[in-house]
């Protein structure tokens with residue numbers, strides 16, 4: 017290598033530009049969304065959930081049949097161009113009934129997430145933020161309730177309240193927020209000790225400001241994940257209750273009811289079980305994939 | 321110089337831990353145990369001590385984040401833990417600020433740098449609109465950051481840059497006393513000097529007073545006017561920096577100073593160390609009498625019985641040891 | 646002096662979500678028998694990755710060793726199978742970590758964990774191994790070693806755990822110990838105890854030690870030879886005495902100037918400007934260039950390792966034989982400026 021003396025002249029080294037590509041205002045949520053997009057299963061789950069929601073809203077209007085109209089001559093028909101999913105033993109169009117079932121299942125899911133978001137988040141948030149004795153009493157109650165499987169409570173409640181859609185909402189509402197309360201409280205307790213919360217208290221920030229600006233925005237990740245994972249659980253609970261006869265009553269058709277009807281004629285008309293069962297499993301899988309995907313993309317420990 | 325800006329009077333802070341299963345028999349951590357000292361305007365008081373000796377607890381009690389178990393903290397003669405009405409309380413919050421150790425947990429990850437610095441301005445309604453934006457930019461410049469950084473999130477900044485943001489947030493309310501709780505110990509060596517230089521420069525520009533906490537005795541020597549040494553919740557020695565480093569009187573201070581490795585092999589090769597035996601006792605069950613007696617080479621019978629008081633051995637030199645009277 | 650460990654052209658990369666991290670770049674050095682050699686550098690400069698590559702414990706994936714030869718007692722370690730390596734680890738070389746809690750099994754007693762070393766490498770019976778374990782604990786000055794055998798790691802203090810780690814590392818009298826920041830998590834008074842222990846083991850047993858630290862003081866108090874790492878490269882290698890007296894790289898010089906001395910009054914700290922390097926995109930020239938206040942035109946090319954004295958080399962163009970600044974460097978000009 018030939019080196020000329022001028023090579024040793026002092027000159028400033030070329031600097032990296034200030035705003036490098038990696039550091040131009042990508043927020044936490046943009047980052048998380050990018051990671052979620054890389055997760056094929058979660059995206060598939062999300063797409064399916066959107067599709068089934070659309071179908072549940074619009075589908076029954078377009079299928080040309082009503083979920084309750086009986087048509088005995090066409091009973092127990094296998095899938096055809098007239099009835100894509102076939103018909104049941106009273107000649108009702110199965111696809112309409114499955115889509116109608118989706119309405120019930122999804123509204124149960126939405127109800128469960130609303131309960132989680134209100135009761136669960138508030139209960140856990142208050143316990144965590146207040147701390148000390150209040151926290152102790154509130155969480156002991158949750159611990160006691162949590163000791164027994166939730167499904168058992170719901171079954172007992174349904175036996176007392178009697179079947180029906182409203183009663184399912186009620187039964188779920190009474191117990192389905194326990195897990196969320198625990199998670200939110202844990203989050204708030206850890207975040208409360210973070211130095212940025214101390215710094216805010218030091219400047220004289222009010223409790224409301226600390227909750228709204230610091231505690232809640234930083235617990236949204238886990239809250240979102242828990243909500244997403246609570247939906248399939250609620251959907252399954254409803255299906256299970258309807259399956260054993262404690263859920264919604266005829267002629268309303270939830271997936272659990274359809275499945276239990278399908279089981280009766282499993283030998284001769286297996287498709288009557290197949291479609292509702294598929295609907296239940298794919299929906300639950302979708303929510304679970306999405307929830308897991310959210311966990312991976314939102315969990316701070318997975319970051320960078 | 322004789323009027324103190326802050327005086328700490330027989331301050332104690334105990335934490336009660338429910339350790340047993342039923343939560344009844346409680347154990348108490350005496351994190352800060354009857355500590356008294358004063359800080360003078362414009363000085364830097366260094367506070368050193370090993371892990372768990374109560375430095376952060378003392379710092380947070382002084383800043384008003386913890387209420388003391390006993391004793392009081394007077395800021396310009398007024399007890400900061402008493403209720404003086406909303407306005408005066410808020411005034412205290414402006415005058416004492418803190419810089420934290422962990423540049424990763426001291427900034428809210430969901431807020432931009434701009435919003436982080438804006439928050440204290442909003443809380444105290446110090447500025448509005450254009451004026452506020454100008455203030456934020458000038459604060460960023462003051463701590464050596466390009467105002468463009470305002471749009472970044474904390475995770476897009478390096479450790480040193482985050483620490484600068486923490487400093488800017490503390491400066492936003494124009495405090496007089498800043499409690500720095502190990503502001504450099506989480507930073508890289510080459511960045512530590514940057515932050516120390518910045519703190520020194522800000523001190524002269526804004527006439528700040530610092531309580532500077534660290535376990536790095538070299539850095540404390542560099543930045544402090546006076547130094548206090550803490551062991552298991554108590555002050556064992558307090559003196560002007562030169563005095564403390566050249567004539568340490570307490571056996572613990574002596575051991576601490578001899579334990580720091582000097583970055584010079586020529587000196588290290590023939591240096592004699594005072595090695596302390598054993599470990600730091602648990603703060604749940606500190607030794608009786610002088611808390612240091614279990615590791616002290618000079619321990620006498622009296623050391624196990626009565627705790628020595630912090631007494632002046634010289635003008636501006638206080639020691640808590642039965643050997644030094 | 647016979648060479649114990651010879652590392653040649655070691656390069657390690659990490660495949661990460663954000664891209665390829667070039668953690669170790671063409672690192673070569675040797676360790677002589679019975680010597681203590683220090684590796685100093687800031688967080689993320691590749692010290693641990695170097696140590697892990699030597700021990701053969703790089704987490705693969707994400708890590709990948711893309712080049713390099715590692716010779717222990719002239720035996721090529723990279724050619725060995727995992728099984729053969731396991732045999733060498735513990736017996737011929739062993740490692741001490743910064744956080745002993747991650748290296749000790751929390752559900753097994755200290756006694757059992759040390760005894761296992763003897764059972765595995767020296768094929769002792771459990772009883773004899775336990776006796777050896779007690780001796781091992783005694784040799785690292787742990788009080789009441791017999792009682793400690795029954796204890797679990799969490800029942801010991803940080804300093805005690807580090808002593809247990811040292812006892813385990815020394816159990817089979819290896820020729821080489823790699824200590825990766827062994828005192829970083831400890832308090833100064835406990836750190837002094839551990840430094841003292843390492844030094845006395847080196848003197849008594851003749852064990853070579855690679856000491857990794859970011860604390861220039863700790864390195865100065867133990868090491869005979871020092872390697873300075875920056876952005877995955879060795880940028881200066883020198884006998885300890887020369888490195889601290891006549892640093893020949895602007896980074897080393899800056900590092901020395903940015904730590905205050907505990908033993909004398911300090912006037913003004915010099916700090917290195919800029920930010921630590923980003924190993925995701927290393928500049929094609931001198932890796933310290935963006936922060937260097939001496940930079941020259943030629944610095945946009947990668948500087949080779951240039952000799953500036955006996956056993957003393959620096960990766961800086963200032964030291965090139967054609968450089969007009971070489972004399973300044975050799976005479977400690979960096980210090981005067």
Ligand SMILES: Nc1ncnc2c1ncn2[C@@H]1O[C@H](COP(=O)(O)OP(=O)(O)OP(=O)(O)O)[C@@H](O)[C@H]1O
Pocket residue numbers: 335336337349350351369370371372373374375376377378535603
């Ligand atoms: N909120 C708390 N509840 C219970 N104990 C606490 C609490 N905060 C601190 N302690 C205890 O008080 C003692 C002093 O803690 P402190 O954090 O003040 O020490 P420190 O000197 O700052 O240590 P470090 O150098 O590790 O920061 C420790 O034993 C600690 O376990």
Ligand SMILES: Nc1ncnc2c1ncn2[C@@H]1O[C@H](COP(=O)(O)OP(=O)(O)OP(=O)(O)O)[C@@H](O)[C@H]1O
Pocket residue numbers: 659660661666667668686687688689690691692693694695704707859924
């Ligand atoms: N498991 C891993 N996955 C991805 N990147 C890694 C991994 N381990 C290390 N790295 C990267 O490799 C580089 C070198 O890391 P290394 O652990 O060797 O640094 P170090 O010098 O030991 O730093 P420290 O002083 O913090 O221990 C760093 O930039 C780090 O980000």
Ligand code: SF4
Pocket residue numbers: 029894895896931932933934935937938939940941944948960961962963
């Ligand atoms: S090679 Fe050039 S840029 Fe690199 S350290 Fe030397 S003078 Fe500085």
Ligand SMILES: [Mg+2]
Pocket residue numbers: 375376377501502
């Ligand atoms: Mg602390």
Ligand SMILES: [Mg+2]
Pocket residue numbers: 692693694825
């Ligand atoms: Mg490391």
